[in-house]
Amino acid sequence: MFLNILHYILYMAIYKKVLFNGKITTYHRMLIEKYLGLTLNQKYVVHHIDKNPNNNKLSNLRIMTRSQHGKLHSPKPKYKHIKCHNCKKYFNILLRKFTFKIKSGQNTFYCSKGCHGNYRYKKHDKLIKRELKNGLSGYQIAQKHNLNKATVYNHIKTIHL
Ligand SMILES: [Zn+2]
Ligand SMILES: [Zn+2]
Numbered sequence: 001m002f003l004n005i006l007h008y009i010l011y012m013a014i015y016k017k018v019l020f021n022g023k024i025t026t027y028h029r030m031l032i033e034k035y036l037g038l039t040l041n042q043k044y045v046v047h048h049i050d051k052n053p054n055n056n057k058l059s060n061l062r063i064m065t066r067s068q069h070g071k072l073h074s075p076k077p078k079y080k081h082i083k084c085h086n087c088k089k090y091f092n093i094l095l096r097k098f099t100f101k102i103k104s105g106q107n108t109f110y111c112s113k114g115c116h117g118n119y120r121y122k123k124h125d126k127l128i129k130r131e132l133k134n135g136l137s138g139y140q141i142a143q144k145h146n147l148n149k150a151t152v153y154n155h156i157k158t159i160h161l
Contacts (some may be wrong), residue, residue: 016053028056032063045069084111086119128155 002008011017012024020030021039029046033039035058040046047062047069048055064072078095091111101109110116124147131141138156142149 028061031056032061082109084115086110086115125155128152129159
């Protein structure tokens with residue numbers, strides 16, 4: 001495992017490791033094991049309650065499972081409170097999702113897929129009505145605005161009713 005004695009010393013110092021009961025462990029883990037007089041199973045982690053790795057007082061150490069420990073250290077997801085472009089209601093979006101979308105050029109947001117579809121529908125409806133008044137056919141509207149022909153015809157059907 002170690003290239004030489006210098007490597008060993010550096011490793012122990014940098015990762016704050018100690019040799020205890022014939023195995024390399026962390027200093028705070030060793031403290032707990034010494035205190036309890038047993039060797040902790042590998043599925044347990046010794047956590048610093050105040051999150052300061054140098055505060056190795058027994059009262060600052062807590063034994064927990066790896067999964068509990070992982071949850072404790074992973075930050076809670078952050079949300080942004082924004083207005084839906086369709087229904088104008090405020091909703092929460094994951095902050096990283098929001099940032100990603102802004103970066104990729106999106107500037108309108110919807111509280112649901114339904115609201116997004118609803119907005120698109122209203123927008124198409126207005127556009128298609130206008131173009132019909134201008135005398136364009138469904139086919140021409142689809143071509144001009146790069147829309148699906150079926151979408152355009154579906155709108156026309158409702159408009160003529
Ligand atoms: Zn911890
Ligand atoms: Zn909405």
